[in-house]
Amino acid sequence: MINIPKGTKDILPKDSYKWHKVYDVARKLARKYNLKEIMTPTFEHTELFIRGVGEGSDIVSKEMYTFKDRSDRSITLKPEGTAGVARAVIENSLYADALPLKMYYITPCFRYERPQAGRLREHHQFGVEIYGANTAVSDVEALSIAMDFYSNFGVTPTVLLNSLGCKNCRPAYIDALREYYKSHIGEMCEDCKRRYETNVLRILDCKVDICKEITKNAPVITDYLCDECKAKLDETLALLDKSGVKYKLSSRLVRGIDYYTNLVFEFVDEDVTLGQNALGAGGRYNNLVGELGGKDCPVIGFGIGIERLLGYLAQKNITIEDNEKVDIYVASMVDAANTLDLVRNLRERGYSVDYDILSRSLKSQFKYADKIGAKYVITYGEDELNSGLLSLKDMSSGKSTKCKIEELKI
Numbered sequence: 001m002i003n004i005p006k007g008t009k010d011i012l013p014k015d016s017y018k019w020h021k022v023y024d025v026a027r028k029l030a031r032k033y034n035l036k037e038i039m040t041p042t043f044e045h046t047e048l049f050i051r052g053v054g055e056g057s058d059i060v061s062k063e064m065y066t067f068k069d070r071s072d073r074s075i076t077l078k079p080e081g082t083a084g085v086a087r088a089v090i091e092n093s094l095y096a097d098a099l100p101l102k103m104y105y106i107t108p109c110f111r112y113e114r115p116q117a118g119r120l121r122e123h124h125q126f127g128v129e130i131y132g133a134n135t136a137v138s139d140v141e142a143l144s145i146a147m148d149f150y151s152n153f154g155v156t157p158t159v160l161l162n163s164l165g166c167k168n169c170r171p172a173y174i175d176a177l178r179e180y181y182k183s184h185i186g187e188m189c190e191d192c193k194r195r196y197e198t199n200v201l202r203i204l205d206c207k208v209d210i211c212k213e214i215t216k217n218a219p220v221i222t223d224y225l226c227d228e229c230k231a232k233l234d235e236t237l238a239l240l241d242k243s244g245v246k247y248k249l250s251s252r253l254v255r256g257i258d259y260y261t262n263l264v265f266e267f268v269d270e271d272v273t274l275g276q277n278a279l280g281a282g283g284r285y286n287n288l289v290g291e292l293g294g295k296d297c298p299v300i301g302f303g304i305g306i307e308r309l310l311g312y313l314a315q316k317n318i319t320i321e322d323n324e325k326v327d328i329y330v331a332s333m334v335d336a337a338n339t340l341d342l343v344r345n346l347r348e349r350g351y352s353v354d355y356d357i358l359s360r361s362l363k364s365q366f367k368y369a370d371k372i373g374a375k376y377v378i379t380y381g382e383d384e385l386n387s388g389l390l391s392l393k394d395m396s397s398g399k400s401t402k403c404k405i406e407e408l409k410i
């Protein structure tokens, strides 16, 4: 037998309605907030992620699915959704059209992760990207979309927020961090030793105890923000207060991707043990488009892991209603031609209908109807065929009625 590759998951027929619910919510939300869908390829040139996500990130340094294609090009399965969108925006000069450009995507992402709980090598993300706005109100718009998405599933995660500063103020902070960690780096984990050289900011969210302990006294970014970044953060927070979005400032929040500038955020539930995982995350990446060779264009966006959301809902005992049960099962004792006539007629009336295609007994047909959760069963025998009256059973109440097909109201 051939097994599924490690870190991947089948979405089985019994669970697919949950995914459809996620897609429905995402698409309705998109209409509500005027976001247009963008679909980019599953794989891109490796260079895009090296330049976009950043060489110093864990994703690029150890998690990418990279391979040579048959023409010896280096190809990478997308590890996240943002870089591909940025490439498409630049390549198609989308920012030459009306700004802001508000988009969403639903995409698989591939990362070579340790398959511990909640970490898959192929997972899916719902993401939003808003191009062309650098205002506090665009920050709030992005966060509102995310919170609205979650509220559709009956949850309200906390937003952890931080500012990573800008080109002007971040370098001084990085210097201060280097200076601080210099005398401690010998005691820290191997990853942090590497991060010290490649991306010292990442040390701040190391989960290793000794590193966490050392980080407690590290300088905080908020002390280094320039006046502009500080004012911008204050404005965003004031607007969030007014719009009722709950948040917490978290000076250690850095996110693992190099493209972030200014605002970064994570969606977490502090009550539930979710390992080290955020439910979703995002922020601002005002330099990404420029770094990928496009014209400078501010962007804010976020990604929400769909598997993680579904796992989280299960942890909280929140069930998603299965709206995909068949409306009517026709349990037939008449010949196939007459059965098909009735089934076709019912389907033309807009019902979802199923019936026996295995020539089974009436009893087995009822059993099957029960198993698949049919809402109604129509028994179709000689009497019904001759009288034109349908025998209808409501499977939830157990009540039976007779009616003509024209009078059917379910």
Ligand SMILES: [Zn+2]
Residues within 6 Å of the ligand: 165, 166, 167, 168, 169, 170, 225, 226, 227, 228, 229, 230
């Ligand atoms: Zn700044």
Ligand SMILES: [Zn+2]
Residues within 6 Å of the ligand: 188, 189, 190, 191, 192, 206, 207, 208, 211
């Ligand atoms: Zn560490």
